Amino acid sequence: MKKFVAIANQKGGVGKTTTAVNLAAALAAAERPVLLVDCDPQANATSGLGVDRDALQATTYELLLGGATLSDVVVEVGVPGLKLAPSHPRLVGAQLELADAEDREARLKFKLKEVTDQYDYVLIDTPPSLGLLTVNALVAAESVLLPIQCEYYALEGVGLLMETLALVRERLNPSLELDGVLLTMYDGRTNLSVQVAEEIRRYFGDAVFRTVIPRNVRLAEAPSFGLPVLLYDAASSGAQAYLALAQEVLGDGR
Amino acid sequence: MKKFVAIANQKGGVGKTTTAVNLAAALAAAERPVLLVDCDPQANATSGLGVDRDALQATTYELLLGGATLSDVVVEVGVPGLKLAPSHPRLVGAQLELADAEDREARLKFKLKEVTDQYDYVLIDTPPSLGLLTVNALVAAESVLLPIQCEYYALEGVGLLMETLALVRERLNPSLELDGVLLTMYDGRTNLSVQVAEEIRRYFGDAVFRTVIPRNVRLAEAPSFGLPVLLYDAASSGAQAYLALAQEVLGDGR
Numbered sequence: 295m296k297k298f299v300a301i302a303n304q305k306g307g308v309g310k311t312t313t314a315v316n317l318a319a320a321l322a323a324a325e326r327p328v329l330l331v332d333c334d335p336q337a338n339a340t341s342g343l344g345v346d347r348d349a350l351q352a353t354t355y356e357l358l359l360g361g362a363t364l365s366d367v368v369v370e371v372g373v374p375g376l377k378l379a380p381s382h383p384r385l386v387g388a389q390l391e392l393a394d395a396e397d398r399e400a401r402l403k404f405k406l407k408e409v410t411d412q413y414d415y416v417l418i419d420t421p422p423s424l425g426l427l428t429v430n431a432l433v434a435a436e437s438v439l440l441p442i443q444c445e446y447y448a449l450e451g452v453g454l455l456m457e458t459l460a461l462v463r464e465r466l467n468p469s470l471e472l473d474g475v476l477l478t479m480y481d482g483r484t485n486l487s488v489q490v491a492e493e494i495r496r497y498f499g500d501a502v503f504r505t506v507i508p509r510n511v512r513l514a515e516a517p518s519f520g521l522p523v524l525l526y527d528a529a530s531s532g533a534q535a536y537l538a539l540a541q542e543v544l545g546d547g548r
Numbered sequence: 549m550k551k552f553v554a555i556a557n558q559k560g561g562v563g564k565t566t567t568a569v570n571l572a573a574a575l576a577a578a579e580r581p582v583l584l585v586d587c588d589p590q591a592n593a594t595s596g597l598g599v600d601r602d603a604l605q606a607t608t609y610e611l612l613l614g615g616a617t618l619s620d621v622v623v624e625v626g627v628p629g630l631k632l633a634p635s636h637p638r639l640v641g642a643q644l645e646l647a648d649a650e651d652r653e654a655r656l657k658f659k660l661k662e663v664t665d666q667y668d669y670v671l672i673d674t675p676p677s678l679g680l681l682t683v684n685a686l687v688a689a690e691s692v693l694l695p696i697q698c699e700y701y702a703l704e705g706v707g708l709l710m711e712t713l714a715l716v717r718e719r720l721n722p723s724l725e726l727d728g729v730l731l732t733m734y735d736g737r738t739n740l741s742v743q744v745a746e747e748i749r750r751y752f753g754d755a756v757f758r759t760v761i762p763r764n765v766r767l768a769e770a771p772s773f774g775l776p777v778l779l780y781d782a783a784s785s786g787a788q789a790y791l792a793l794a795q796e797v798l799g800d801g802r
């Protein structure tokens with residue numbers, strides 16, 4: 295895995311935030327310091343790590359639009375080795391407010407230049423759209439990790455997603471690589487999951503991570519406690535899957 | 549339920565498209581003619597009803613940007629009483645292409661003026677964002693139906709959603725009403741679902757539909773056959789729930 299990784303898919307609810315939060319925590323648990331950047335106005339990664347978005351002075355909004363530096367924004371989140379650049383719903387305004395700016399697609403990339411060796415990985419969570427915030431993440435990233443839910447509508451969106459990546463590579467970030475495709479919410483008891491997973495493997499081949507994230511209610515419960523699943527229920531199948539994913543990205547030297 | 553209804557929630561994957569397709573089919577089955585407008589570039593409602601988006605001359609894109617009229621766009625979908633204004637991924641460009649247009653928020657409303665008595669209901673499916681396409685739907689609509697998944701992150705997004713509705717009401721569509729809040733993907737076996745449902749009822753009171761949509765794999769399978777769940781598996785709990793919802797909106801005279 296590259297150092298700067300965007301977690302993206304314009305299809306909604308496929309497990310982008312769940313992957314961002316839990317992979318970040320699993321990498322930190324493997325003693326690889328991680329910065330998680332929440333680039334979604336929904337600020338789910340922020341609350342999923344127990345941070346009260348309304349109590350913050352500076353967020354990703356101030357980073358992109360307000361002149362804040364990364365060190366103004368970054369907070370601790372009670373997980374050793376993991377820090378967060380939190381978001382806030384006011385980030386919704388970024389698309390319009392940045393519309394006329396010269397460097398509008400490269401704001402995040404510019405601000406992340408401040409990152410030095412204190413982090414081994416920088417993961418960026420994105421909203422379910424192909425707008426300016428997601429483009430900022432794809433320009434700042436060296437590679438992109440694509441969570442794909444094992445269901446029909448998510449499969450359908452893959453074409454649009456790959457076209458967008460190709461466009462970003464052509465015009466804005468020629469070195470953007472595909473880090474891998476992560477199968478999420480997999481339920482081996484349903485034909486649907488099995489068939490969709492097969493289809494995704496046929497389309498992406500080796501780019502699909504060997505680790506598959508099962509549907510596991512513990513992953514959905516953990517955010518209501520403001521905890522990554524590793525700290526909420528380490529023995530759960532969800533936690534074990536994200537630990538395995540961290541090992542896979544570290545071991546393969548992808 | 550009003551005649552023109554937007555189905556919206558910026559949180560991704562909460563069941564907007566599943567509700568749009570299956571409520572539309574259930575209303576048509578109750579002999580109330582329905583037009584479903586797919587206003588999402590992902591075009592999931594379009595493929596969920598078996599329409600090949602790449603085989604179409606005119607879609608919502610041409611309606612909003614290309615001078616097509618509604619009758620140029622509308623297609624049959626093999627469900628008596630239900631017609632579709634299909635979408636296509638090229639609609640992604642609408643946000644930028646309409647950015648400078650004078651009437652950019654009211655394009656859809658203007659085009660839907662063509663609707664006469666041939667439809668009792670016009671349902672509009674929207675993407676998971678608060679951008680121009682969703683705003684167009686909220687301006688064209690008389691009321692909005694909010695699907696909310698019974699999970700933590702979906703609950704968190706309610707505040708942002710209500711703020712956006714208030715803004716649209718204040719500036720663009722003063723008569724926009726809340727049609728109701730629909731609990732989706734409810735799984736009574738998990739504490740998470742039960743707790744989130746309680747919280748949503750506490751926040752919204754009577755605005756929550758009595759009908760609750762259960763998590764039911766048949767709802768996720770049906771789109772891969774291009775069918776609403778009523779035609780795929782009418783006896784399933786998912787199909788029964790959307791039939792009950794149709795009865796509730798018709799019976800209450802909401």
Ligand SMILES: Nc1ncnc2c1ncn2[C@@H]1O[C@H](COP(=O)(O)OP(=O)(O)OP(=O)(O)O)[C@@H](O)[C@H]1O
Pocket residue numbers: 305306307308309310311312313334338420421422478479480507508509510511512513514515517532558559560561676699700701702
């Ligand atoms: N493997 C899983 N098993 C069970 N529930 C899951 C799993 N992964 C995610 N969830 C739950 O499914 C919902 C959608 O996941 P999540 O919010 O992470 O997706 P997302 O792609 O970030 O959504 P959005 O498009 O809105 O940003 C959440 O309620 C989350 O808790």
Ligand SMILES: Nc1ncnc2c1ncn2[C@@H]1O[C@H](COP(=O)(O)OP(=O)(O)OP(=O)(O)O)[C@@H](O)[C@H]1O
Pocket residue numbers: 304305306307422445446447448559560561562563564565566567588592674675676732733734761762763764765767768769771786
């Ligand atoms: N009640 C349900 N039970 C089981 N699966 C469901 C249910 N409702 C929706 N689904 C499935 O969950 C996924 C998300 O639903 P859907 O695509 O309708 O949500 P959406 O809000 O339209 O998503 P988006 O934000 O991307 O537009 C789909 O794969 C769908 O088939």
Ligand SMILES: [Mg+2]
Pocket residue numbers: 310311312334338420421
């Ligand atoms: Mg998310």
Ligand SMILES: [Mg+2]
Pocket residue numbers: 564565566588592674675
């Ligand atoms: Mg949808």
